[in-house]
Amino acid sequence: VRHELAASASAAARPAVLRRVRDRLASAGIHRPRLARGERTETPFDAPSIRTARLLLRPHRMPDAAEWFALQSEPAVREFLPWPERDARSSARHLRDRTRHTRLWQADDFLALAVEKDGHLIGDVSLHLRTVAAASRSVEIGWVLHPSFSGHGYATEATEALLAFAYDVVGARWVTAVTDARNAASLALARRLGFVEVRSDGADLVLMRPRGTAVATR
Ligand SMILES: CC(C)(COP(=O)(O)OP(=O)(O)OC[C@H]1O[C@@H](n2cnc3c(N)ncnc32)[C@H](O)[C@@H]1OP(=O)(O)O)[C@@H](O)C(=O)NCCC(=O)NCCS
DSSP states (O other), X not given: OHHHHHHHHHHTOOOHHHHHHHHHHHHTTOOOOGGGGOOEEXXXXXXXXXXXXXXXXXXXXGGGHXXXXXXXXXXXXXXXXXXXXXXXXXXXXXXXXXXXXXXXXXXXXXXXXXXXXXXXEEEEEEEEEEEOSGGGOEEEEEEEEOGGGTTSSHHHHHHHHHHHHXXXXXXXXXXXXXXXXXXXXXXXXXXXXXXEEEEEETTEEEEEEETTOOOOOO
């Protein structure tokens, strides 16, 4: 585990500023050209639909535009995310981008899933493919939940399901998470799921979770 921690720390060791710039560009639909992104995974990994005890994780779709806008309009949601305040129109454009984020194949590919409860969108979980090589494959995970639904373990449940996909299907050796050090709810979620802090990166903490980490989530 110590060896994996050291390796993951270097895999995740990208300067915060570069990572933020790249993620903001990607969030605006501007990506590095595929040719510049090097090797590919052995097969592409397409966005799954996953049922958990209480939730459905599935690709985003445009009929959720009103609920996506409501989620994005929550100041508590945007506080620690690089999401600007959006009006309904630009929120719909952002959702349209997300409907296309359905495949991991090359470095920095992004896959996002809607978290649905009883037919309504209540959040989002996502994966960035960071390191492609099978022996050191890593993905960075993200999570967002509408505050009206917090406190019931939904984000934990959705993230746990996406972690299983990351390890068992994508073949990740470790999963990283990056969160603002002041984001107590996000850190609690990460620790609940067995992530450990590997280093700080400006205002952010980089956490990782090797394959095979046992969790006692409840
Ligand atoms: C980070 C975020 C997803 C955490 O949401 P959350 O509601 O705290 O997380 P969960 O849905 O897993 O709920 C956990 C809470 O439910 C409780 N809970 C109840 N039933 C539970 C169950 N079956 N399993 C786990 N926890 C359960 C836990 O004890 C915990 O309560 P506590 O906060 O009082 O300790 C949410 O705050 C958020 O979306 N923030 C904005 C976006 C963001 O910052 N994302 C991260 C960017 S890095």
